[in-house]
Amino acid sequence: MTELTTHFLSIDIGGTYIKHALINRSGQIIFVKKEETPKTIEEFKTCLTGILDQYKGQVKAVAVSCPGKIDSKEGIVYYGGSLSYLHQFHLKGFIESYMNLRCAIMNDGKSAALAELWLGQLKDIENGGVMTLGTGIGGGLVLHKTLHSGSHFQAGELSFMLLSTDVPIGLGTVAGAKGSAVNFIRQAASVLKLEDPLNGKKVFEELEKKNELIYPLFEEFCRNVVIVIMNVQSVVDLQRIAIGGGISAQSILVEEIKRQYQQLLASVPLLETMLTPVEIVPCHFRNEAGLLGALYHLLEELEGN
Template sequence: MKVLTIDIGGTFIKYALINEVMDISNNGKVPTPVTSREDLIETIGKIYDEYKDVDGIAISMPGIIDSENGYCAMGGALKYNDDFYLRHTLYKRCPVPIHIENDAKCAAMAEAAVGSLKDVKDGFVLIFGTMIGGAMIKDHKLHKGKHFSAGEVSYITTSHNGLPTFENVWGNRCGTPYLCRLYADKKNIDVHDVDGIKVFHDINKGDEEAIQCLQQFTKEIAVQLFNIQTILDPEKIAIGGGISVQPVFLEYIKNNLKEMYASCPYDVPQAQVVTCKFFNDANLYGALQCFLLDEKEKALIV
């Protein structure tokens, strides 16, 4: 079986052919359309045109996703996908079995099946990208919640007055673009001239101002990891996304967590934080796992 596996991100659409034993080939990426859902469908359709002999399409995407009905209730960073039956529309362009799932939930499936959360009963995954994806593994299974939004940490409010404005929901405060904004403000340069690669280049060469930005960024992350551990008590929390390949990122998260636990007046369980095995490809591998599970369940019904 060969599955066209697609990871729709806020900036790029990554794609690859992956078979059931996790062999990956024909990797590529194209810019994510920012204009309309019609352009998104056509972009995916053009990728499909190159690999028409595939057995299906597995899609990882941002937002609150009803995967059973192929429905995007809320599109996250891609707001044009709000209230959109994506699978139905895409099937008209690409007539093969299609499964869609939230990107962080895909990553969690990959890590739970064959990654850093394998054999972990209860775990949590955080994916740092344009915003922050979150997903929960409960009793070795993906836990979706009543409204398919279990684990959606991007919308946690960080404001002391409790109002979830655009500026103070956690996904906008600690997605990768926020680190770039901190750096741009510190250096007094245009944020459009900054990306994560530039920031971590300076961090790794010892630039003090860049390190200060990382410290502030990871301290805010550590606060929410502390809260997630307190509320859900997972065995492990796995960190993924593009910046997770930077060892210094996890190092600073752990250092800030260590400081928090040292100052806590109560003896509470401490979060065990690890990196996702598949780093930035976790969404692709997880989309495949979701597709294979869906096909297996359909076969049992028949």
């Protein structure tokens, strides 16, 4: 038996890359690798088995973070987010059969929440949440120090929250559109006439300068995020919400979200009087969140049995 058999394989399936890492029981990442995410289910299976082959005989079990609605008990992926070819794929069974090891699967947003619960901003919090800002708004709710999945594994899917009473209701009225970091970057890049419509680095350079062409768009984007936070807070009364996603690396983001939150409270005295404000912080983990959160879920399953 080699020393590495005390470690775990964690896989984070994203729309662009599949990251895989060797991690120990304490959450220390030994190393991380990544592969480009395939375009079809057959290419995906080939890629996945290639990853698994690298760790055969070296790990105790396998953890996976994946987009989509995840039945974490059965290990089946539904819809798959941007990877629609994963719909109804029995990912857990595929990996367990190939590796002859235990495997656990968790939604990517909920994995981010679990990473923060285990070792990050929610570690000592009784009731908290994570909002991941990307193509839409993902996340997870931690209630009584436990991930709340809901009756159908979809609690915390904030993208589907309605933010408008417009009739007819369309995709443009849901939180996933109004609070989309990707949509905001595209709009700002268009106003700035950037060649790359997703040049977030340049957009934030201009925001730091308070560029008047795009700062109002930024304020509107952050205000929409705050409306989601306020709606969540009115239902579950959290102590802390951690903001994640690649965009959260920009300190100006959380600063502006906090400012918009205070403005909203001040503009509606009843909210300021009746609702205890939630603490808003950046996530501790970003690129590693899916890897660590998936492992935490796996450890819960292994050590709970």
